[in-house]
Amino acid sequence: MSKRFNTSFSTRIVAAACVLVASATLTGCGQDRDDGVYTVLNSSTDETYHRWDAEAMARCGKRLGITIEQQSVPAAQVMTKALRMASSKSLPDIVQFDASEMPTFAEAGGLIDLRTLGLSTRDIPRGIVDFGSYKGTYYGAARSVNTLALFYNKDVLRQAGLPVPTTWDELRASAKKLTRGKRYGLALSAGGAEDGVFQFLPFMWSNGGDERRLDGPRVVQALDFWKSLLKDGSLSKSTVSWTQADVNDQFMAGNAAMMINGPWQVETLNTDKSLHWGIARIPVPRAGAASVGPLGGAVLTVPNTGDAARERMAGRIVACLSSEQEQLTYALNSWMVPANEKAAAVWRKRVPELQALAGQVAAARSRTAELGAGWSSVSLALQSAFQSALTGQSSQAALKRAQQRATSGN
Known part of the structure; x- marks a missing residue:
């Protein structure tokens, strides 16, 4: 990270x-x-x-x-x-x-x-x-x-009769069905820090988005997908402030059936012997597409x-x-x-x-391969975009402003 x-x-x-x-x-x-x-x-x-x-x-x-x-x-x-x-x-x-x-x-x-x-x-x-x-x-x-993957609670998915999702449509449907009471279908980090950017990249890149054009249609679609999960109630509203450690805490506490996270959490996950977790590639926009993470x-x-x-x-x-x-x-x-x-x-x-x-x-990519030392400006711009889009602004408007910030450095 x-x-x-x-x-x-x-x-x-x-x-x-x-x-x-x-x-x-x-x-x-x-x-x-x-x-x-x-x-x-x-x-x-x-x-x-x-x-x-x-x-x-x-x-x-x-x-x-x-x-x-x-x-x-x-x-x-x-x-x-x-x-x-x-x-x-x-x-x-x-x-x-x-x-x-x-x-x-x-x-x-x-x-x-x-x-x-x-x-x-x-x-x-x-x-x-x-x-x-x-x-x-x-x-x-x-x-x-390291990179990110989809972690899932084997017992919860089995009880719901659901397979591990592989596409965005399947992920959205499964997350909605698995949301019950205090348990959300999915947990991820969309906080105003690099954690959130790291977690957004698999959705952006797998959809063909480009960090050199943050307001491009493929990037907008990826952020709209996150917004759809929030609209469904499958994501907690606290997603906008969670770090990846917070996401893991929610998963371990049974407050999320699935999560996006990385292997640095495995040691902690294994401390709970009653938690039967599995791991899969992050779902992609369309069947057959490559799952590309950072x-x-x-x-x-x-x-x-x-x-x-x-x-x-x-x-x-x-x-x-x-x-x-x-x-x-x-x-x-x-x-x-x-x-x-x-x-x-x-x-x-x-x-x-x-x-x-x-x-x-x-299949993963380096975050700095395209922009080198310019990556930090893009990361900051995306962090601001998540906060705006997930609290009401349109993805298009939030990412248009992000592109302006990434270009100007302000």
Whole structure:
């Protein structure tokens, strides 16, 4: 998932990146470093993720004869932390950016092309290579990726005699039938943050919508479909304020028969042994259409510090952390999907219950593939459009204003 921006911040951060990163790279490293110690800046503040990363870094450090340390900050602070470190000429050897943020640093000239450091993209699907690329240059290696899927309560659907929906018509009909008392047929996030945008993209892209034309008819149709679910009473009115975590809470509490969510919720779902859930691809507008969702996750990058020797070793660290075996270990821990095709094949056999997610990932797209660093303006514009359209304004009017905002940055 990508992080939250406000418009003025997203504009300032690009300008700041260009100035601060250029300053750091032109003058090289500004501090003495221990030749045997390398640092990774990441967002693994959660105890389990921090431990998994520490274990992986220890294995790679032993293999390479060095020590690898991690500095973890909340996800929303990685970019600003990296910019401050660039300003003080103390950039870490590796930065793990959310893939949607990486283009901003790359655009400023702050990252090294990983191919020049010996990393190969063989056995990595084209979509995932693009996920870690900016303007055709491969800057970020993904260890695992994620996307969204349709989660459903097996018991509730079986009792209602309903199959798992595969099209919008089926989803709308099933959600309406499953809405009873305090239980809604479907839960999703349409909040004014990136969570909502991430959840809208499968509907927009599967319908042929384009982020370069937010007021296009295919985008309008997708938002109208969301509005129809709300009109039916199949979605809670609180949808406009829910995060993806809120959606999962509602599903687990029995307040939703189905939900749109991602694999990061599986660990929590599995804590309730009485909840029998299944997973399927997100329904599409028409039978036979491709279900296209957004790729989520982070990428390992090597900052341009001006110290060629350290950059080469950093490249070897990235290669180790993103190796087939390390990807498989990380994915099995986190329920994400390995980026490497060979590792993903083994993963499918080990977690067959998530087969549908693997298929959804194979067709998924990077949010920044079309617009690069310009994605944040589009995301903000869409967030505002959801709030307006789902509280009364027409989808056409809301998205026309969103396109104006995305173009002007206001």
